[in-house]
Amino acid sequence: MAAPEEPKPELVPLTHGRLEEMRLLRRRLLERGVEPQIVTVPELQASRGLYLLAVFRRDHETAVQVLDEVWQETLPEVPAAEVDSEVAGCPACGIALEGLPEYCPECGIRLGHAE
Numbered sequence: 210m211a212a213p214e215e216p217k218p219e220l221v222p223l224t225h226g227r228l229e230e231m232r233l234l235r236r237r238l239l240e241r242g243v244e245p246q247i248v249t250v251p252e253l254q255a256s257r258g259l260y261l262l263a264v265f266r267r268d269h270e271t272a273v274q275v276l277d278e279v280w281q282e283t284l285p286e287v288p289a290a291e292v293d294s295e296v297a298g299c300p301a302c303g304i305a306l307e308g309l310p311e312y313c314p315e316c317g318i319r320l321g322h323a324e
């Protein structure tokens with residue numbers, strides 16, 4: 210079925226959140242040459258009204274950097290207690306994190322704990 214000579218660029222999830230946040234991030238990413246796509250994930254939308262922002266795998270590294278910068282700007286919105294705690298939730302999707310992973314296992318956002 211699929212054309213083997215033309216592999217489709219693979220989309221990988223970058224982060225997720227409210228639609229207006231994803232639109233904002235999308236604009237920032239576009240400025241840096243990344244072409245993100247806002248994806249509707251039925252489970253996310255149904256349970257929390259969230260949208261997924263996905264990028265092509267080749268853009269993922271750049272996108273994560275841009276996301277880092279944006280999080281630096283928006284970090285004050287995250288409750289300090291959650292950031293300081295070792296069982297902090299993911300700042301993007303809010304799931305509880307076990308240990309200090311470098312990437313959120315739920316949404317894939319870089320948390321940077323491994324450094």
Ligand SMILES: [Zn+2]
Binds near residue numbers: 299300301303314
């Ligand atoms: Zn997450």
